[in-house]
Each structure stands twice: as structure tokens, then as C-alpha cells.
Amino acid sequence: MEYETQEVDGTAAVIVPRGRLTMAxxxxxxxxxxxxxxxxxxxxxxxxxxxxxxxxxxxGALVGGLRSARTAGGDLRIARPTEQVSTVLELTTMDRVLRPFDSVEEALDA
Amino acid sequence: MPDDHAVRFEGPAEPGLLEELHEAFEELWRAASDVPDAARIRFETAVVEVLTNIVRHATPTGPGPVHVSAALRAGGTTLDAEIVDDATDVMVDLEPPDPPVLATGGRGLLLVRRAVDELSRTRRGDRNEWRLSLRSRRQEC
Structure with missing residues (x-):
């Protein structure tokens, strides 16, 4: 698993996890x-x-990140989930809290 | 009816075992390439969750690490997994309630139960047996 963080500007960042987002x-x-x-x-x-x-x-890490962001007056949004990630969000009904956006741009502009 | 395919592996309940599980699934899906994506995803998600649970929480009865053996099978109409460990017996709630919306944990077994059709955990002798089953009709090739 690799992470890339892109600093969009002084107020926003995009994090790209590549691989398997699991316990490790x-x-x-x-x-x-x-x-x-x-x-x-x-x-x-x-x-x-x-x-x-x-x-x-x-x-759990996404929810923890959402909490951190909201505590600071911001938000955590997710974009472009793969089919497996969407399945996990739907089965746990967490897609209501972490509503997926079709693109990073839409997530930034929402 | 498509051929049955089975993959087995075993080892200590340590993070490396999750890598072996990942490789076992790659092997299974190569052999049973006609399993529909949705079933494949649900089954793999559930089995990874159960094995992760064992790696994180299982307590050995003796000095050595907990030992786990696992079998994954893609049959004509079902996907089945059997995971056996020699850890201590603990109470596991297989039907946990939904945690609070912003809880960061407590969704593992909930996810397993919703992903597959059958989930059981049985204490048999000095072993715990987890069984997962998902009904899925494979496409005839």
C-alpha cells in the first residue's frame, strides 16, 4: 500500500491510497x-x-478522518470508490455518511 | 456444472497470514474465473474480515502462537470457507447491532453477516471453526 497526498491549496488536500486499505x-x-x-x-x-x-x-480510518476533519470545521469526502469499496460502504450503510462522489473535482467543489 | 475448486493454507495467526489469504484468493479466482464479480467481492470481503478478526483478537491456549488452517471452495452453486483456529474459546456476537454512526470500529462482523448467506462459529474440542457460505450460481462456460 502506498499513499500520495496532493495539497490542492491552503485549505484542501487529496489523499490517494493505492492498494489494499486494511488493518496493516x-x-x-x-x-x-x-x-x-x-x-x-x-x-x-x-x-x-x-x-x-x-x-x-x-x-474505520475513513470515519476517524471524517471526525478529525469535522472537529476542525472541515469535511472528509470520498471519490471514485471501486466496486469492492462500494460494497463495503453499502453493506455497512456507511454510504449515507461517506457519500461517494464520481470525481475528485466534484468532491472538492461540493 | 462447473468444476469445484478449492484452495487451502495454514500458518500462525499473524499479519503475514492475511497476505497468504490474499494469494489464496488470487489462486481461487484464477481457477474459478466464472464466479460473478458481486459474489466474489462479498465472499472475499467476509473471509478477510474473519481472518483479520482472528489475527487481531485470538488468544493462544499455550506458549506458541494461535495456529489457523483455512479452506476456500468455489463449488457450482456456493462459495464456502472454513477457518479453524486453536485459540481459546470466547463469546462472539455474530449478530452485533449497528454501532453509532461515527464509531470507528464495531463493523467487522456486521459486514461479514451481511456479505454472506451463512455464518457460523462452532467450538469443537479445543478448536474454533468458522464457516461462511454464499450462494452463487456460476456461469456455465
Whole structure:
């Protein structure tokens, strides 16, 4: 699993997890979201287009990141979930809280 | 009816075992390439969750690590998994309630139960047996 963080501007960041977002890799995602929020980029978009697989730990990291962002007055949004990620969001009904956007741009502009 | 395909692996309940599970699924789906994507995704998601649960929480009865053996099978009409560990017996709620919306945990077994058609955990002798089953008709090739 690799993460790429793109600083869009002073207020927003895009994080791209590449690979499997599971127990082993979820803590790093939460830390990256907290780092972005701590630097003032309180709008965080997680681009899940290259996340081949996500388990409940990965989902937990997204929810933890959402909480951090909201506490700082911002938001965490997800974009481009793969079919497996969408399945996890739907089965847990967390798609109501983490509503997927079709593109990173839409998530940033919403 | 398509041929049955089965993949087995075993090892200590450590993070490396999840890598083996990942490889086992790659092997299974290569052999059973006619399993529909939706079924494949639900089954793999559920089995990964159960094995992760064992790796994270299982307590050995003796000095060594917990040992796990697993079998994944793609049959003509079902996908089945059997995961056996020699950890201590613990109460596991297979029908947990939904956690609070912004809880960061507590969704693992909920996800498993909703992803597959059957889920059971049985204490048999000094072992725990997890069984998961998903009905899925494979396409005739």
C-alpha cells in the first residue's frame, strides 16, 4: 500500500491510497488525514479509485478522518470508490455518511 | 456444472497470514474465473474480515502462537470457507447491532453477516471453526 497526498491549496488536500486499505495500512491513512487537517487543509478528499480492497479497519480510518476533519470545521469526502469499496460502504450503510462522489473535482467543489 | 475448486493454507495467526489469504484468493479466482464479480467481492470481503478478526483478537491456549488452517471452495452453486483456529474459546456476537454512526470500529462482523448467506462459529474440542457460505450460481462456460 502506498499513499500520495496532493495539497490542492491552503485549505484542501487529496489523499490517494493505492492498494489494499486494511488493518496493516489503515493507521497511516488516519495519520495522513490528521496531518492534512493539522496543516489547515480541513477539506480532505480521499480518492479511492486505486483502492483495490478495503476492510472494516480501512472504513474505520475513513470515519476517524471524517471526525478529525469535522472537529476542525472541515469535511472528509470520498471519490471514485471501486466496486469492492462500494460494497463495503453499502453493506455497512456507511454510504449515507461517506457519500461517494464520481470525481475528485466534484468532491472538492461540493 | 462447473468444476469445484478449492484452495487451502495454514500458518500462525499473524499479519503475514492475511497476505497468504490474499494469494489464496488470487489462486481461487484464477481457477474459478466464472464466479460473478458481486459474489466474489462479498465472499472475499467476509473471509478477510474473519481472518483479520482472528489475527487481531485470538488468544493462544499455550506458549506458541494461535495456529489457523483455512479452506476456500468455489463449488457450482456456493462459495464456502472454513477457518479453524486453536485459540481459546470466547463469546462472539455474530449478530452485533449497528454501532453509532461515527464509531470507528464495531463493523467487522456486521459486514461479514451481511456479505454472506451463512455464518457460523462452532467450538469443537479445543478448536474454533468458522464457516461462511454464499450462494452463487456460476456461469456455465
Amino acid at each position: 495500512s489503515a493507521p497511516e491513512l488516519k495519520a495522513l488525514v490528521e496531518r492534512a487537517v493539522g496543516s489547515g487543509r480541513t477539506l480532505v478528499v480521499v480518492d479511492l479509485g486505486e483502492t483495490a480492497f478495503m476492510d472494516s479497519s480501512g472504513l
